[in-house]
Amino acid sequence: MSKKDQLSDIHNSGKSYIIYKSKKGFDLYTNFSKKIILNNNNIDGFLNKKHKSIPGNINLYIGFFGYEILNNLIGIKIPKQKSIKFPKGIFYKPERKISLSNNFKYENKNKYKNSTFKININKNSYTKIFNKFKKKIKSGETYQIKICTKYKTKSKIDPLSFFSKLSKTNLAPEAFMIKDKNYSIISCSPENLITKKGLNIFTKPIAGTVKKTKSLNKVKALKYFRKNIKETKEHNMIVDMERNDLSRICKPGSVKLSKQKTVEEYKDLFHYVSLIKGKLKKNVQNIDIIKAMMPGGSVIGCPKISTLRLLNKQEKENRNIYTGSFGYIKFNGDMRFNIIIRSILNFKNISEISVASGVVVDSNAQHEFNENYIKAKALIDLFK
Secondary structure, eight states, rough: HHHHHHHHHHHHHHHOOEEEEESSEEEEEEEEEEEEETEEEEEEHHOOOOOOOOOOOOOOEEEEEEEEHHHHHTTTOOOOOOOOOOEEEEEEEEEEEEEEETTOOOOOOOOOOOOOOSSSSSSSHHHHHHHHHHHHHHHHOOSSSEEEEEEEEEEEOOOHHHHHHHHHOOOOOOEEEEEEEEEEEEEOOEEEEEETTTEEEEOEEEEEHHHHHHTOHHHHHHHHHHOHHHHHHHHHHHHHHHHHHHOOOOOOTEEEEEEEEEEEOSEEEEEEEEEEEBBBBBTTTTHHHHHHHHHHGGGGGGGGHHHHHHHHHHBBBOOOOTSSSEEEEEESSSSEEEEOOOOEETTTTTEEEEEEEETTOOOOOOHHHHHHHHHHHHHGGGGO
């Protein structure tokens, strides 16, 4: 049986499965022997538990941490918010893995009727929040903060069909999808938060976005970022914060910029990117790494803790998966996690897309509001 037929069979069987971008294509994980639904009481036990690797087995757990549970893990309480009661995190133990190429195809010929997307914060509301946070920046309570907006629609979707389309039009290095019985997630996340192999650890902060145009290529985008004071300032702040996060768990002097300020190209935009590496201290555990690095600073703002408190006080709606992390933890301690951005969560036949843009002292409300739509556009286009 071809891999295309295997994929269709698994999808149409009703089995739960996960697809995650690999170096050569995608890895599909299925035949889950365990499903762990995380909450504030069992997350420590999950992260601290030791597992013995068995030769020939798939020795890992794969899944996601939601935004709320990551806040709780580092001692930050979130005030009561509007909630759809989606799980705070779920991890799966797969017993089967299939390698797929970048060019895998799947199309569902069924036509689904979807409502128009509605935004939870209109331009006027956004501007009021923006101006409020500008005052917080000027008073020194934060230096940069990310305002989250959410696009929602009533919809029934085929996640594999959406993910197949997304992979063709907007292939991203941290793309993933989850199809479970009562929810699905489709993501073209570009941002790696943790890659850990042995004592080596890497993070790839993204800070800086510009819309693609016919006249703007990769070289010109790099020149734009370098000349733009606001984008450079935002990027430098986030890089410094991620270096500081890594320094808490790495050997002194080992945290270094491996690749500084390059440009990555996507369907509708260019991103400003750096790569930071470090060497872990020998006594550092998985839970220490998660607490130090999550939630990812590039999608929160800086300094991280005080900015999280400001955000949580302001936001009236639960972020669910947005700015959480998806990835895997191997039984030998190695791990890979992204930041969950550029994603669709479909739950109870409602699809939501959350996006955010950064506010610094030089920011403009109109520009940042428009940037949020640019980030959401590749996902909204899938519903057309």
